[in-house]
Amino acid sequence: MENYSYIFQGTAFTSKSKKEIYILKDYLFCIDDQGIIKKVVAPDDPLYSSFIHEYEGKDNFHRLEKGQYILPGFVDLHVHAPQWAQSGTALDIPLNDWLHTYTFPLEAKYSDIHFAEKVYDDLVTKLLANGTTTALYFATIHKESSYLLAEICAKKGQRGLVGKVVADDPEQNPEYYRDQDSQTALAETEEFILAVKELAKTTKQGVYPVVTPRFIPSCSEEVLKGLGELAAKYDTHIQSHCSESDWEHNFVKERFGKNDAFALHDFGLLRDKSVMAHGNFLEEEDVELFAKTGTAIGHCPLSNAYFANAVIPIAHFSSKGVDIGLGTDISAGATPSLYDNAKQAVVSSRMLEDGVDATLPAEKRGTPNSRITINEAFYLATAGGGESLSLPIGRLEENYAWDVQIIDTEEEGNRLPIFDETEKLYDIFQKIMYLVKPVNIKEVWVQGEKVHGY
Structure with a gap:
């Protein structure tokens, strides 16, 4: 035997x-x-x-x-690790105010490696205690503290996929919190990729570097193109946000004359190891492109309720063959628990199917065939997350x-x-x-x- x-x-x-x-x-x-x-x-x-x-x-x-x-173990497909320090605050203000009043000033603090260590150590511990064995992390623009997050995952035994965030556009990012320029952003991303790949050689459960443009509005065309090339060169995972809100969806369409999904694809950022958070405003051709390229959706039902302006039709997108998993979206989602998000995924789908405007007749109030069950939410938190990351986990x-x-x-x-x-x-x-x-x-x-x- x-x-x-x-x-x-x-x-x-x-x-x-x-x-x-x-x-x-x-x-x-x-x-x-x-x-x-x-x-x-x-x-x-x-x-x-x-x-x-x-x-x-x-x-x-x-x-x-x-x-x-x-x-x-649960697979969390969308965590803004630095935002753990503001979790549970300011969820009642508009997204742009939330970012500039709370989030960007907080993320700028991660140039301080000691502050980063204190927050990241606590976050990884909390996620493990909530049953999350694999997490896909946005860190910050800072290469050193982003690498520290990967080190903490390695030390604590969590399977961490970590991205050094790239945000270089001077018009869309505050002066105190952005990459110096596109060349620096790309050079530091490549250095980060190589360092995490080296760390992974000594880590049983695996840690992975992730190419991470914050989202198209934060990035120059040069940096988006360069990040697509780096992801192809090193065969890394890719993460970003896609068609999250009215503002983002319309901003990209105005800038490039095409939907967010097609703009990302043209920069080489939609691939089999890509996970795009949210996707509430994906249109039918976008969904087909996701299915064709193997791009997954990180569904964040709690944070969507605060900031996404709509309920994503998860059942419909799933029926089209798109890989989908769950994310907490800390801190726009205020809880580190995927149990909470699994429940909310069911609730949100029921509200989409039944509708929310009681002044309308029942037959006009909702979107038919939108509900999902707790079985499906469990799948999203486990096997769906594993498939989204192309890793043998979740089953x-x-x-x-x-x-x-x-x-x-x-x-x-x-x-x-x-x-x-x-x-x-x-x-x-x-x-x-x-x-x-x-x-x-x-x-x-x-x-x-x-x-x-x-």
């Missing part, structure tokens, strides 16, 4: 498809020394009893306790990374309302998705390493 680093025995939930949950009752999960799920064994498999006999009682055998369940299947959260539904600090021992496992899954708090997340593992637990 093969020698495994860990064997876990317990009941788990994972996505079978975008709309279906696969319940793995009392399964065995066999993890190799690289943190990969090498074998998944069902109780009716002839090998099941042999594995129990071989491993039970050993230090590397983990049997879940009563009331505990395994979920894949409890063979050859996927052992990125998991172990949920304790009987935790005294937030005992879930499960009173009948014969309650259906699917109903328990739903209660987990709607009611879990960080106190219920007993352990978090990334790439076969325990990174959070008590």
